[in-house]
Amino acid sequence: MITFLSAGIVVTLLSISLFGYGWIIGQEFLFGPFIASLIGINFLFITYIQYKQMKEDGSL
Numbered sequence: 001m002i003t004f005l006s007a008g009i010v011v012t013l014l015s016i017s018l019f020g021y022g023w024i025i026g027q028e029f030l031f032g033p034f035i036a037s038l039i040g041i042n043f044l045f046i047t048y049i050q051y052k053q054m055k056e057d058g059s060l
Helices: 002-024 031-057
Strands: none
16 A cells, blocks of 8 residues: 555656646647656555555454
8 A cells, every 4th residue: 555655646746747847848738747647646546545445444
């Protein structure tokens, strides 16, 4: 669970910063960082769901 959380945070922050840089400075839509930010957000969502399930099961 910690792996997904750390990967989600790192991937999301880096890809959003690269996407924003390309969009604001370069005036172009960078598709790769956009998809990477969606994947990072997905990692964070998976971590939240796993944490919620572990909390309900009492294994946390």
